[in-house]
Amino acid sequence: xxxxxxxxxxxxxxxxxxxxxxxxxxxxxxxxxxxxxxxxxxxxxxxxxxxxxxxxxxxxxxxxxxxxxxxxxxxxxxxxxxxxxxxxxxxxxxxxxxxxxxxxxxxxxxxxxxxxxxxxxxxxxxxxxxxxxxxxxxxxxxxxxxxxxxxxxxxxxxxxxxxxxxxxxxxxxxxxxxxxxxxxxxxxxxxxxxxxxxxxxxxxxx
Amino acid sequence: xxxxxxxxxxxxxxxxxxxxxxxxxxxxxxxxxxxxxxxxxxxxxxxxxxxxxxxxxxxxxxxxxxxxxxxxxxxxxxxxxxxxxxxxxxxxxxxxxxxxxxxxxxxxxxxxxxxxxxxxxxxxxxxxxxxxxxxxxxxxxxxxxxxxxxxxxxxxxxxxxxxxxxxxxxxxxxxxxxxxxxxxxxxxxxxxxxxxxxxxxxxxxxxxxxxxxxxxxxxxxxxxxxxxxxxxxxxxxxxxxxxxxxxxxxxxxxxxxx
Numbered sequence: 266x267x268x269x270x271x272x273x274x275x276x277x278x279x280x281x282x283x284x285x286x287x288x289x290x291x292x293x294x295x296x297x298x299x300x301x302x303x304x305x306x307x308x309x310x311x312x313x314x315x316x317x318x319x320x321x322x323x324x325x326x327x328x329x330x331x332x333x334x335x336x337x338x339x340x341x342x343x344x345x346x347x348x349x350x351x352x353x354x355x356x357x358x359x360x361x362x363x364x365x366x367x368x369x370x371x372x373x374x375x376x377x378x379x380x381x382x383x384x385x386x387x388x389x390x391x392x393x394x395x396x397x398x399x400x401x402x403x404x405x406x407x408x409x410x411x412x413x414x415x416x417x418x419x420x421x422x423x424x425x426x427x428x429x430x431x432x433x434x435x436x437x438x439x440x441x442x443x444x445x446x447x448x449x450x451x452x453x454x455x456x457x458x459x460x461x462x463x464x465x466x467x468x469x470x471x
Numbered sequence: 472x473x474x475x476x477x478x479x480x481x482x483x484x485x486x487x488x489x490x491x492x493x494x495x496x497x498x499x500x501x502x503x504x505x506x507x508x509x510x511x512x513x514x515x516x517x518x519x520x521x522x523x524x525x526x527x528x529x530x531x532x533x534x535x536x537x538x539x540x541x542x543x544x545x546x547x548x549x550x551x552x553x554x555x556x557x558x559x560x561x562x563x564x565x566x567x568x569x570x571x572x573x574x575x576x577x578x579x580x581x582x583x584x585x586x587x588x589x590x591x592x593x594x595x596x597x598x599x600x601x602x603x604x605x606x607x608x609x610x611x612x613x614x615x616x617x618x619x620x621x622x623x624x625x626x627x628x629x630x631x632x633x634x635x636x637x638x639x640x641x642x643x644x645x646x647x648x649x650x651x652x653x654x655x656x657x658x659x660x661x662x663x664x665x666x667x668x669x670x671x672x673x674x675x676x677x678x679x680x681x682x683x684x685x686x687x688x689x690x691x692x693x694x695x696x697x698x699x700x701x702x703x704x705x706x707x708x709x710x711x712x713x714x715x716x717x718x719x720x721x722x723x724x725x726x727x728x729x
Contacts, residue, residue, distance in 0.1 A: 278523040318609030320556045349597030351589045421633040423537035445667040454716050462706045
């Protein structure tokens with residue numbers, strides 16, 4: 266675990282301040298903004314590189330219920346398993362072509378669709394006719410909001426500099442007397458370089 | 472967690488592992504060189520504080536290791552009964568990615584994609600047995616197939632390791648001695664970012680030289696990893712266009728000697 270508070274503390278000299286108190290007293294920048302940018306960095310990273318992979322097996326089938334909420338904070342559903350068996354990802358047009366009466370068809374689910382129901386849900390086809398089977402979801406997620414009160418990041422130490430450069434890019438790109446557009450541009454390129462490294466090591470995101 | 476097989480960079484080119492402290496420049500010497508080259512004199516610098524210099528040396532150290540995967544360790548990982556997935560960072564905070572996985576009996580456990588496991592066994596997430604395949608996704612998700620039915624099974628995992636920060640003046644970075652000066656280059660580049668403009672542009676050749684060192688060592692690690700039948704190789708810096716970072720390679724000086 267890396268603490269975003271420590272990343273911010275390390276950034277203080279790079280932003281031209283002598284201490285965090287010095288930064289907080291400035292008209293230019295507040296540490297709450299740095300936490301917001303760290304949060305934006307984590308969301309960008311989740312989408313760009315899919316590095317926060319997660320599994321969830323807390324959902325169980327309910328008889329005659331086909332629509333289930335997607336896992337919390339999910340970005341991209343990678344795979345779904347019903348009682349250990351893989352569900353084929355199927356879009357709603359394919360379901361309609363497969364079975365004109367698909368919303369009401371019951372049986373053991375063999376397919377799953379993320380666009381058949383509301384946003385943030387997935388739909389099983391056929392609709393389960395018994396309860397209790399475990400539904401395992403493998404997915405890419407984004408982290409809960411990063412703030413001073415919740416600053417722990419589940420990353421290894423080299424990834425902390427991705428967050429640092431994202432914060433630097435936003436701070437130097439912000440309209441102010443301390444703005445450095447050329448440096449902001451360089452820092453954004455460093456962020457992109459990290460994303461390319463992560464894509465090579467961990468696969469791409471959405 | 473017990474270590475198995477030692478930790479560190481490959482020392483076969485430089486001597487036997489575990490025969491004493493790692494060779495090269497300790498943190499104190501690196502700090503001095505950074506300070507001198509910024510015209511601040513020895514430690515006691517004023518414009519760039521010692522803490523700031525140390526932080527930037529450590530940043531370069533982390534980045535060098537991330538680019539080269541040049542640091543690795545091997546751990547005995549106990550598997551829980553009937554458990555498919557693990558978050559490795561919870562138990563191994565220095566985890567970057569897996570390089571090679573063996574059973575405790577010495578049999579290779581091969582990497583697989585989700586699609587391969589789905590094709591191999593439609594119920595692979597819930598199949599008891601001795602591990603034969605593993606998957607890795609994201610920063611630290613690690614999955615095993617099949618899953619041991621009872622506790623007591625271990626797998627031997629060699630993984631690319633993140634470096635611990637250099638803290639004390641005597642701490643030596645765990646990268647080969649001939650590349651340790653690249654941390655000085657990186658620190659100079661990083662420290663002068665706050666000045667911006669022309670002053671910063673003057674440091675880009677240092678960053679370029681750092682990247683060249685990382686590329687050279689990364690190529691060595693890539694060859695070695697392929698020879699060792701590891702499943703991951705370093706980022707291919709030779710294919711990365713450095714001009715995107717504003718680097719003009721014609722202006723990069725040759726490496727200074729230590």
